[in-house]
Amino acid sequence: MxxxxxxxxxxxxxxxxxxxxxxxxxxxxxxxxxxxxxxxxxxxxxxxxxxxxxxxxxxxxxxxxxxxxxxxxxxxxxxxxxxxNMQASTLRKEKSGIIGMVVPMYDNRYFSSIAQTFERMARAAGYFPIVTCTQRDPELELTAARTMLAYQVEYLICTGATDPDKIHDLCAPAGVPTLNLDLPGKKASSVISDNYAGAFKLTKKILAAAPERSQGSLFVGGREADHNTQERIRGFRDAHAEIGITVTEDQILACGYASQKAAAALSRFLKDAAEPPATMFVNSTISLEGVVTSLRENDLATQDKIVIGCFDWDPFAELLGGNIFMVRQDVETMMNALFSIIREGSEAEIVTIEVPPVL
Amino acid sequence: MxxxxxxxxxxxxxxxxxxxxxxxxxxxxxxxxxxxxxxxxxxxxxxxxxxxxxxxxxxxxxxxxxxxxxxxxxxxxxxxxxxxNMQASTLRKEKSGIIGMVVPMYDNRYFSSIAQTFERMARAAGYFPIVTCTQRDPELELTAARTMLAYQVEYLICTGATDPDKIHDLCAPAGVPTLNLDLPGKKASSVISDNYAGAFKLTKKILAAAPERSQGSLFVGGREADHNTQERIRGFRDAHAEIGITVTEDQILACGYASQKAAAALSRFLKDAAEPPATMFVNSTISLEGVVTSLRENDLATQDKIVIGCFDWDPFAELLGGNIFMVRQDVETMMNALFSIIREGSEAEIVTIEVPPVL
DNA sequence: CATTGATGCATGATCGATTGTGCAATAAAC
DNA sequence: GTTTATTGCACAATCGATCATGCATCAATG
Missing domain, CATH: 1.10.260.40 (lambda repressor-like DNA-binding domains)
Known part of the structure; x- marks a missing residue:
C-alpha cells in the first residue's frame, strides 16, 4: 500500500x-x-x-x-x-491543539502586549496559538473566525471584537467555545478591564493635580456605543460628582479612537473655548497621539498647563513629561483570568471578570 | 462506511x-x-x-x-x-496554504507593523498567515520553526532571527523555502533595510543640527555582532569622516538593544564625560526609551541640548519634542519586496534586497 | 507436556476532503 | 435503429497518523 x-x-x-x-x-x-x-x-x-x-x-x-x-x-x-504531519495527526485525533485569537491591531502597546502574552501562556498550556489581526474590520472578523474554524481551533478568543456574539454564533454549531477579551459579549464569558473603577481613580487623580481654571475637564476619544467607553464616561462623571461637579454633554468628545479624529475634535473644541481645559481624560494612546498633536498645533505644550489622564499605557507617552498620568490595563492578570477559564472548561456558566487596571 | x-x-x-x-x-x-x-x-x-x-x-x-x-x-x-476541515483538505492536497512568520517581539512599531502588513499581504495573496513571536529566544526560534513545519507551512519568513541559517537548515530537508527579513542570512534570500545609507543620512542630519561642543557624537544601542548594527556604525563613521572627524571606539556604545542596557551604558558614559555629547545616534526605539530615561535621571532634557537621531520610528517618540530625528524603516516596500520574491518562486538564486528607510 | 501469561510487534480501520476513473442515461449524428 | 458524444453523477483510492485488536513467541507454572 x-x-x-x-x-x-x-x-x-x-x-x-x-x-x-x-x-x-x-x-x-x-x-x-x-x-x-x-x-x-x-x-x-x-x-x-x-x-x-x-x-x-x-x-x-x-x-x-x-x-x-x-x-x-x-x-x-x-x-x-x-x-x-499535524494535519494527519489532527484529522485522526480530532483534536488540533490550536487556540485562536483575533485582535483588532498590533500597533499599540495594549494589543501587542495581549498578543504576546497570549502566545506565551498558550504555549505554556500546551496549545499552538494562532493570532490574527482583523484591522477593525467587522467583515474580516467573521472571515477570520470562519478560517480559524476550518483549521479546527479548539478555542477562539475574541479581543476587542465589534460583535463578539456573532462570532459566538458562528462557532457554537461547530462546538468551538469562544471567550471575549477587552470588550464583553453576552453569549460567552468575558475578561475585561474594570473600566469604571479605573476611570474613576484616574479622574480623581487628574482633578487633584488640576490647576484652578474656569474651563473644566474634557473627555476625548472612544465610541459612545462601546461598552468600555460608556463605563469610563460613567467613572469620569462620578469622580466629578464626588467633588460636586456635574459633567455636561459638551465635555464629552466621543469622537472615535483614531488619532486624527481625536485631533480634529479637540481642535474644534479649542477654537470655541475661551480657555483650554484644566484636565483631559483621553480614552486610549491612539487618541492621545491626536490630542498631543492638536495641542502642539494650538501652541499648548503639555507642560504644566493641562493635566492629562490617559486610559492606556505607552512608554514614550509616559516620557512626554508634563502632567500626564496613565493607567495601564493589567494584561498579565487579564490573561491569567482568561486561561483559568479555559482550564476550568466550558461547563461553567457565563461570567464576566473585571480586572482593575493599575495607575 | x-x-x-x-x-x-x-x-x-x-x-x-x-x-x-x-x-x-x-x-x-x-x-x-x-x-x-x-x-x-x-x-x-x-x-x-x-x-x-x-x-x-x-x-x-x-x-x-x-x-x-x-x-x-x-x-x-x-x-x-x-x-x-482544513486538516483533511491539506492532507489530501498536500498543500496547506499556510505561510509562517517568526518575529522577535510585537511590542514596538517596527515589528508590529511588519506583522500587520504581513498578514494583510499574505491574505491578499491567498495564503493563511501564521505569525508567532519568539521573544528573542534562539531556542524558541527553532522550536517555533519546527512547529510551523509540522503544520505544513509552505513558506517561512524569519524576521530578525538570531540564526536564520539554522532555521533554513531545518526547513530545507522538508522542502520548505525560507526568507529572511530585517536581518540577512547566507542560505536564503533576504529583505533588509539599507542600514548603511540610512545611518549615513541620519548622521549627517544630526551633525548639521548639532551645537558646537567639545564632546562629539555617541552611538548607543545594538549588538556589535549583528549585521544591522555593523552597517549602521559604518554609516555613522563615514558620515563623520566626510566632515573630517574620526570616530573613536569609546564613542560606540553597542550595549544591546534593551532599554535598561542603553540607560545604564549612557549613564556610565555621562558620569565620566566632562560635557554631554552634542549628538547621539540611537539604534532603535527600544534603546531610545533607555536613553531618554537616562537623560531625565541626569537632568538633561532632550530640548535643544542634545540632538538625537533614532534609527526607528515611534509616533510618541516623535512627539517628545526637542531635536529628535527618526528614520522610519519602509515596511510597506520591504514587504512588497518579500512577496514579490515569493511570487517569483524559489527557483531564482539567493538575493539580498536593501530597502532605503525614510527620514 | 499442556496451559497460562506476558512480551513485542503487525494489521487494518479510521479521520474528512480530493480526484482519477468509470458507468449509466440522455441527446445528437449518421 | 445503431453508433457516438455529452451530461451527470457515484465509486474508491489516497494523503499520514492513530489506536483497537490480534497474533506470534517465549517464559513460567502446574
Missing amino acids: HNRLCYIVQLPIKCQCLLETFMRMRALTDQNTKKTTIYDLAQLAGTSAGTVSAVLNGNWKKRRISEKLATKVRNLADEHGYAL | HNRLCYIVQLPIKCQCLLETFMRMRALTDQNTKKTTIYDLAQLAGTSAGTVSAVLNGNWKKRRISEKLATKVRNLADEHGYAL
Whole structure:
C-alpha cells in the first residue's frame, strides 16, 4: 500500500556520469520536496508505521515497544529530519491543539502586549496559538473566525471584537467555545478591564493635580456605543460628582479612537473655548497621539498647563513629561483570568471578570 | 462506511418526557460537538461526498455537476454551518496554504507593523498567515520553526532571527523555502533595510543640527555582532569622516538593544564625560526609551541640548519634542519586496534586497 | 507436556476532503 | 435503429497518523 516504487534501470557505461548527476538531483529533490513520513521511517527501521507512530508520540511504553527499537526509530527520525504531519495527526485525533485569537491591531502597546502574552501562556498550556489581526474590520472578523474554524481551533478568543456574539454564533454549531477579551459579549464569558473603577481613580487623580481654571475637564476619544467607553464616561462623571461637579454633554468628545479624529475634535473644541481645559481624560494612546498633536498645533505644550489622564499605557507617552498620568490595563492578570477559564472548561456558566487596571 | 448509526428505541409512554429531554440534549450536544462533514451533507442532499466536495470547493463546473444540485448542496451547507476541515483538505492536497512568520517581539512599531502588513499581504495573496513571536529566544526560534513545519507551512519568513541559517537548515530537508527579513542570512534570500545609507543620512542630519561642543557624537544601542548594527556604525563613521572627524571606539556604545542596557551604558558614559555629547545616534526605539530615561535621571532634557537621531520610528517618540530625528524603516516596500520574491518562486538564486528607510 | 501469561510487534480501520476513473442515461449524428 | 458524444453523477483510492485488536513467541507454572 505505502510502497514508494523505485525503478532500477541498467544503463550503458556511457551514461554513468549522467546517471550520477541524475541521482544527485533526485536525492536533492527528494530531500527537498518529499517530507519523511512514518512509513519511510518504518521501512528504514524494518518495522511498521504504527510502531513508529507510537515511538514518536510517546506512548510506546503503553504499546510495549522495546527500548531498543524505540531508540533506533528515534535516531532515524533525527537523522532524516522527520517532522510530524499535524494535519494527519489532527484529522485522526480530532483534536488540533490550536487556540485562536483575533485582535483588532498590533500597533499599540495594549494589543501587542495581549498578543504576546497570549502566545506565551498558550504555549505554556500546551496549545499552538494562532493570532490574527482583523484591522477593525467587522467583515474580516467573521472571515477570520470562519478560517480559524476550518483549521479546527479548539478555542477562539475574541479581543476587542465589534460583535463578539456573532462570532459566538458562528462557532457554537461547530462546538468551538469562544471567550471575549477587552470588550464583553453576552453569549460567552468575558475578561475585561474594570473600566469604571479605573476611570474613576484616574479622574480623581487628574482633578487633584488640576490647576484652578474656569474651563473644566474634557473627555476625548472612544465610541459612545462601546461598552468600555460608556463605563469610563460613567467613572469620569462620578469622580466629578464626588467633588460636586456635574459633567455636561459638551465635555464629552466621543469622537472615535483614531488619532486624527481625536485631533480634529479637540481642535474644534479649542477654537470655541475661551480657555483650554484644566484636565483631559483621553480614552486610549491612539487618541492621545491626536490630542498631543492638536495641542502642539494650538501652541499648548503639555507642560504644566493641562493635566492629562490617559486610559492606556505607552512608554514614550509616559516620557512626554508634563502632567500626564496613565493607567495601564493589567494584561498579565487579564490573561491569567482568561486561561483559568479555559482550564476550568466550558461547563461553567457565563461570567464576566473585571480586572482593575493599575495607575 | 460513513453511516452514523442512530438507534431508535421504543419506550413506554411514561418515559416520553424523559425521552424528549434526552433528544433535546442530544440535539444540543450533536450540534455542539459534531461538526458537519461533506458526508453529512451528501446524505442530506441524497448525493455523494465527492459531489459535495466538488460543489463546495468550486470545481463543480469541471466535474459537470448540475446547477440545480450545486445550489441545493450550497444551501444545505449554509443551513448547517458547514466549515471545511482544513486538516483533511491539506492532507489530501498536500498543500496547506499556510505561510509562517517568526518575529522577535510585537511590542514596538517596527515589528508590529511588519506583522500587520504581513498578514494583510499574505491574505491578499491567498495564503493563511501564521505569525508567532519568539521573544528573542534562539531556542524558541527553532522550536517555533519546527512547529510551523509540522503544520505544513509552505513558506517561512524569519524576521530578525538570531540564526536564520539554522532555521533554513531545518526547513530545507522538508522542502520548505525560507526568507529572511530585517536581518540577512547566507542560505536564503533576504529583505533588509539599507542600514548603511540610512545611518549615513541620519548622521549627517544630526551633525548639521548639532551645537558646537567639545564632546562629539555617541552611538548607543545594538549588538556589535549583528549585521544591522555593523552597517549602521559604518554609516555613522563615514558620515563623520566626510566632515573630517574620526570616530573613536569609546564613542560606540553597542550595549544591546534593551532599554535598561542603553540607560545604564549612557549613564556610565555621562558620569565620566566632562560635557554631554552634542549628538547621539540611537539604534532603535527600544534603546531610545533607555536613553531618554537616562537623560531625565541626569537632568538633561532632550530640548535643544542634545540632538538625537533614532534609527526607528515611534509616533510618541516623535512627539517628545526637542531635536529628535527618526528614520522610519519602509515596511510597506520591504514587504512588497518579500512577496514579490515569493511570487517569483524559489527557483531564482539567493538575493539580498536593501530597502532605503525614510527620514 | 499442556496451559497460562506476558512480551513485542503487525494489521487494518479510521479521520474528512480530493480526484482519477468509470458507468449509466440522455441527446445528437449518421 | 445503431453508433457516438455529452451530461451527470457515484465509486474508491489516497494523503499520514492513530489506536483497537490480534497474533506470534517465549517464559513460567502446574
